Amino acid sequence: MDWIQTLLIPIVYSTILVVILLTGFAYLSYVERKLVARFTMRFGPNRAGPFGLLQPLADALKMMFKEELSPKNADLPVYLLAPFLAISTAVIGWAVFPFASRGFSVLGYSVPPVLADVNIGLLYVAAVTSIGSYAVVLAGWSSNNKYSLLGALRAGAQMVSYELPLGLTLVAVILVVGSMNMTEIIQYQLDHTWLIVLQPFAAIIFFIAGLAESNRSPFDLPETENELVSGYITEYGGIRFAAFFMGEYIHMITFGAIISILFLGGWSGPGADAVPFLGLVYFILKIALMIFMMIWVRASVPRVRYDQLMRFCWKFLMPLALLNLVVTAIVIAL
């Protein structure tokens, strides 16, 4: 009976993924603080451990030993559901990402390079990553706090703005590749060239919409700490507060991964076909580059107002994405 193949390996696989993402999140918070500090000519965390490397650990311990408070006016079930959604939905997209050209085998059981090689991979990712916004809206509404409510309203405004250009650029990618399977998308880029060359507009629109989807500056309107206290997380403390941070940062990593797979060839690179491990290294490097870009944008661009965001998405990104789609279709058909 191969229950090991069908059950144990996916369980171990996904556990490792979740653990890596959680530690990755902790160090991403360190990297971001350090980088933003450098961009603004400060030092950043440098007290806990050498170069402040133990800072994430110290933060995590502090968050864990905080007193857990629930505001008495809050809608408790929804209030508790929101941080749960924020963490759990951020990681599940990783089930369909291919990490290397081929897997390896342990004791006769094969470990695939992708956990679930399904033919609707891209649709699954698009569906799963948008659930994260619901965590924000639910948190803001259930807290029964005016700041939080305003944050949730802005999250809603953001959601109805970026989803359209995001969806349309994904269609352009599917159109070029002719498949929604992640492995086939990478295979296409191996055979031809990286999609950022074929679809530069789609790549740029996707990056901007991705910033909005993961609530990153300049689109971190639901949070806006200098006008709404902390926006949707005002009433959260301790580990529940950390949960939203976890969600946001893992969303960043996920977005880096999606952009790398769709537009930068995923694990492809010199020698990656022969040595699968090298592919994993390239993949991580590409994700790191994307994350660096996101942090760079945060340090350089001021936050927009949310009516500006809506106008920008509906009147500029959406027609541009549609035009890109139509031109792509015409070029492919002829």
Next chain:
Amino acid sequence: MPADYLPILIMLVVAALFALVALIVPYYMGPRNPSTSKSDTYESGKLPFGTARRQVPIHYYMVAMLFMMFDIEVIFFYPWAVIFRQLKIFGLIEMGVFVAILLVGYVYIWKKGALEWD
């Protein structure tokens, strides 16, 4: 094949368990010393007044309604894009008609000022 989706289900369960553990365990690690003012609504240190559960004008209400329709229309593109290479010119013309109707609606709501705030 439904079996292909089993790993996704497993991943869902693992992620949910991790989130549950991460949220429940620290509840027993921290001190517990509740008081009325601690669990009050935070309004920058002032005494909270009223509730947040009241009617709020949502300026983008119309945009949200339009979003639902446009998002559903975007979903129609997905299956079309996957089989576009088999459909060739036929698919292009069919979708050209669809996009034209979409564009007419889009231009109409733009001209009518539905994308502006009231």
